[in-house]
Amino acid sequence: MNAQKLPILLNCLAAVMGAFGQFCYKRGAVGTANPLFSGCTLSGVIFFCAVMVLFSLSSRLGGRLSVVYPFYATVFVWGTLIGVWFDREPWHPNYVLGLGLILAGVSIIAWSSERA
Secondary structure, three states: OHHHHHHHHHHHHHHHHHHHHHHHHHHHHHHOOOHHHOHHHHHHHHHHHHHHHHHHHHHHOOOOHHHHHHHHHHHHHHHHHHHHHHOOOOOOHHHHHHHHHHHHHHHHHHHHHOOO
């Protein structure tokens, strides 16, 4: 697992950036007359380009795809939290169950990678 720690962290950072990228796309689509050329949309593109750089760096550092990529699944957790915090989207208690299942799955993969 030690060899996978930095690649895992890079994929977690990519997940946060990917969620903010999607948030920027949403803001660009809703808040402007021409969403293709808005600053928010451009910010989203930059975030997603950074995500691809982090994926590449993670692979270059020896990240095993079967171990590190599932950590990108936390993008759903971050996206939900960003929507609730910044857009004041409605929250439902079942979200906690769904997000908990995502985190449990990622944790099981991390735990299992120590033994593989």
